[in-house]
Structure formats: structure tokens, C-alpha cells
Amino acid sequence: MYYELATLTLPFGTAAQAATAVEAFTAAPDAGGELLGCWFTDIGTLNQMIVLRGFAELSLLSAERERTQKSDNPFGCGTVALSLEQHSYKGFPWMKPVRPSSQSGIAGPVYEIRTYGIKPGGVQPTIDLWEEYVPAREKLSPCVTAMVAIDGPLRFTNIWAYPTLDARSKVRADAVAQGIWPPKGGPAWLTPQMSSTIAMPTAVSPLK
Structure with a gap:
């Protein structure tokens, strides 16, 4: 996709x-x-x-x-x-295609959109590590998508859905405490170019 x-x-x-x-x-x-x-x-x-x-x-x-x-x-x-x-x-080839909330059951309304730079040679290791670790991480909150850029600098973007900002903070802390996130060895493939945005769905958004 x-x-x-x-x-x-x-x-x-x-x-x-x-x-x-x-x-x-x-x-x-x-x-x-x-x-x-x-x-x-x-x-x-x-x-x-x-x-x-x-x-x-x-x-x-x-x-x-x-x-x-x-x-x-x-x-x-x-x-x-x-x-x-x-x-x-x-x-990422193993991820399900993104679907609207009405079909997937995934909903925010708090969405975090994170983009990480990837070091040369790190695209496939990143995809493989996420395939291994995301299932456990998704038990805490759903990953809407993880996708690698096909233009511009090497990077990938991942989008997560949360019911509230407080829930986001708790889930992220719990994931670290349980040792299920971030993927072990994953940060070694990333560059310091990282960004995070919290966004809310507009009235027309299929992802609610």
C-alpha cells in the first residue's frame, strides 16, 4: 500500500x-x-x-x-x-492497509505522527524489528501505520492513536517499563532527525 x-x-x-x-x-x-x-x-x-x-x-x-x-x-x-x-x-509490507475508523475500529481522537531519519542500510532492519515488536506494543495502543519514505531523505513515519494525551503518556511509559518498546536495537539505525506532532481529526477525517 x-x-x-x-x-x-x-x-x-x-x-x-x-x-x-x-x-x-x-x-x-x-x-x-x-x-x-x-x-x-x-x-x-x-x-x-x-x-x-x-x-x-x-x-x-x-x-x-x-x-x-x-x-x-x-x-x-x-x-x-x-x-x-x-x-x-x-x-511496511507486513502491516494491514490503513482503513477508516468505521472499518478498522481504530480511533483517537489524539493522533501522534512521528518521523524518524534512518541511517543508510537501516531501512530493512527497521522494518524487520518493527514487525517483531509492534504486536506487543499494539496491545497497549494501536499503530495506524508505519511507512517508509520513497522520496527525499531516508526516513519513516509512524502514526499512533490514543483516546487522550494522558493515555499516550501512560502507554509510552508502560511500554518502556515492560521492555517491549522501543524495539531492541532499533535506535541504532536512526539518525538524530526526529519529529513528533500531535494532531486532532477534522470533521471530514475518516480516521476519527
Whole structure:
């Protein structure tokens, strides 16, 4: 499964307007892929909307990126957005495809989006270690997806869902105390370039 993670920087107070526009743009007759998540940042870099779309094939992702970039009104926010970034990913091969909350049962409303830089040679070891350790970690909270970037610097992004911020803190502490997270040996493959964002679903987000 392939994914696009797009980030729109918006003027203060325009989130609701932008979310409605994103929904319409991604549901247009000529649109490709499937809207999976549409969040607004709460902790981290503020005034950003993060849009997750899924694609069955890389060619479909490429075609939709071209449609978006050639549009005079990308994501329906051309007259509002201050900037737009689009990043392409491939899901870890052993992970289930991301599905809306209504189908997967996975729900927040607190979503943490974490991106880690990977050292050269570290992509496959990271995928393998996560395959080994995620099942135990998911007993504490669900992993929405883990996906490796297919453009730009070597990195991977993982998204986790929590009912509250307090629950996130407790789960992370419990995982460390139980010795089930982070994957043993995993940090050795990572670079210091790491970021974390807490985002909340907008009204149009299939991941609630």
C-alpha cells in the first residue's frame, strides 16, 4: 500500500474551511486514491493541516500528485494555504492497509505522527524489528501505520492513536517499563532527525 502525507500551512482560523475543501478535492470525479485522515495540528508546528491518502499502486499515487500539483486550486485551498508539502510513502509490507475508523475500529481522537531519519542500510532492519515488536506494543495502543519514505531523505513515519494525551503518556511509559518498546536495537539505525506532532481529526477525517 502506498500513501501520501500532505501538509498545508494555513492562516489562523481557516481550518474548518480548509477541511471542507480538502474533502471535496479528494472526492472529485477525477481524483485518485482514498482520503484516510485529515488532521489539524495541536502540539508541534501549529496551523497545519495534515492529509493522509492511500493508493493501491505507485502509479496511482504519482498520477494524483501530478493532478494536485497542476491544479490551480490544490486541495481546494489554493487561495488560502500559505504552503503545501507532499511526501510519498510505502507501508511496511507486513502491516494491514490503513482503513477508516468505521472499518478498522481504530480511533483517537489524539493522533501522534512521528518521523524518524534512518541511517543508510537501516531501512530493512527497521522494518524487520518493527514487525517483531509492534504486536506487543499494539496491545497497549494501536499503530495506524508505519511507512517508509520513497522520496527525499531516508526516513519513516509512524502514526499512533490514543483516546487522550494522558493515555499516550501512560502507554509510552508502560511500554518502556515492560521492555517491549522501543524495539531492541532499533535506535541504532536512526539518525538524530526526529519529529513528533500531535494532531486532532477534522470533521471530514475518516480516521476519527
